[in-house]
Amino acid sequence: MSDTPLPGARPQPAPGLTPGHAFEAFDLRTVEVPGADWAMEMEITPQVVNSSGVLQGGLLTTLVDLVAGTAIWRGIVPQKGTTTELHVSFLAAARVGPVRATAHVLRRGKRSVVVRVDVHDRGAGDLYVATATLTFAVRPEGTPGTAP
């Protein structure tokens, strides 16, 4: 296997997460994918599916947003970002899991960053589940915020 859980990776919920937070339902772990800027895997549990038993689209989008946001923050110049645009094409239903969301930063500007996230169902022959493009308004760490 070319990618392995990072040593420091831990399942959600993060320490300090408010009890009952929606993210408690997310069974997540960070994985290292060569060439990617960030990647996480998520189990398809009964806590995140819809009435048809497939990963609910909005929750899949939440995973995508988390992975993209972390990819930005971990750049050579760390940046804090706010999602401004999000486009997802759903290609197939995710039924088995885990799903893997892999982020690549396409453009890293001073004011905005564009990230691609691709999602595959690892347990279903690596089925291509979704592709997303996100834009973030950013500023370098330590810079006082300004209105976007």
Add this chain to the structure above:
Amino acid sequence: MSDTPLPGARPQPAPGLTPGHAFEAFDLRTVEVPGADWAMEMEITPQVVNSSGVLQGGLLTTLVDLVAGTAIWRGIVPQKGTTTELHVSFLAAARVGPVRATAHVLRRGKRSVVVRVDVHDRGAGDLYVATATLTFAVRPEGTPGTAP
């Protein structure tokens, strides 16, 4: 006020929702908005915010997807839909709540339906928080499913 909670509206979780489901964190209610195809309001509780205290973008998108999907199902000809495309522009942070997501069906075809959803923060002077366009692959109720 021109819109009121529907008589039969109830907060999530829906009866039968799996214990611990992410949707248990959503404090939702249906509201009637004249001219709209469907609308719901959601409280901004500690269970759905990010570390900056604002409604998490992926969870806001989940609300948008739920409201759009219900708008389709409740059309004159009921249709079952699967989200195929989702585009969201985030216009402002939602900090106060409740947020109201209002759906209008833009196009209702035999094979696809396009829905606009606009989100406002009712507690922040009706601040315009996000606008989204979603596409669903559909079939009329009772029709056997075919591959999209």
Add this chain to the structure above:
Amino acid sequence: MSDTPLPGARPQPAPGLTPGHAFEAFDLRTVEVPGADWAMEMEITPQVVNSSGVLQGGLLTTLVDLVAGTAIWRGIVPQKGTTTELHVSFLAAARVGPVRATAHVLRRGKRSVVVRVDVHDRGAGDLYVATATLTFAVRPEGTPGTAP
């Protein structure tokens, strides 16, 4: 009729347009639409249709981009903008014309502006042809440019 051609409106090509420019094929005029930030109409001529005789999608998108960009420039605080994101949902084919593209600015920030553009086929019972959301990176007029 609630909207009329502006006194100073003129068909493209603009004076000074390079001979043979793609925009010479666009038969455009500005129209005034109450409540809108900018609107233009375009004839569906043989010069802008595809092999099926309908307005070519990319050229329709070009119209949308022109109208949105002008809406920004004409704001209370004039801003120069560069398109950074563009999302179009095509709802129906435009066969008759003219098509009318109507822009509304949804959010006007210091660094970015979001614009909605809706397109209708006036000659086909005002058929709803397309809806688009565009984001522009902006700076106030007179401000030296910085990298986006």
Add this chain to the structure above:
Amino acid sequence: MSDTPLPGARPQPAPGLTPGHAFEAFDLRTVEVPGADWAMEMEITPQVVNSSGVLQGGLLTTLVDLVAGTAIWRGIVPQKGTTTELHVSFLAAARVGPVRATAHVLRRGKRSVVVRVDVHDRGAGDLYVATATLTFAVRPEGTPGTAP
């Protein structure tokens, strides 16, 4: 160089194009890119730039739509497609040219096809200019059309 103009490739306008058609302004050629489903290059001439001298965004989008549409048509099972959704992120201005638009089909269903198109400015160090995702409503060749 791993990719070369196809033997039968010819610059636009295609034979039979209406005189004065907007596509006459497009200086296009097909190129073969290993692993891609279709690719074309376009010169940045005075006929397709805006007042800042860069490739006009709507015309770049027109190129993207052409390349994606051709990629679909040339699949193992030829399909005719109508663009239903189009999302473009503009990453950098294209000033030098030629720009190369490269298409990959992400999903080929019976009713819809999703295509990614990436655009690079070959004359500017292969600068990454734009990335797009398009969805097409399709039917196999020879199948009578039905409403989308």
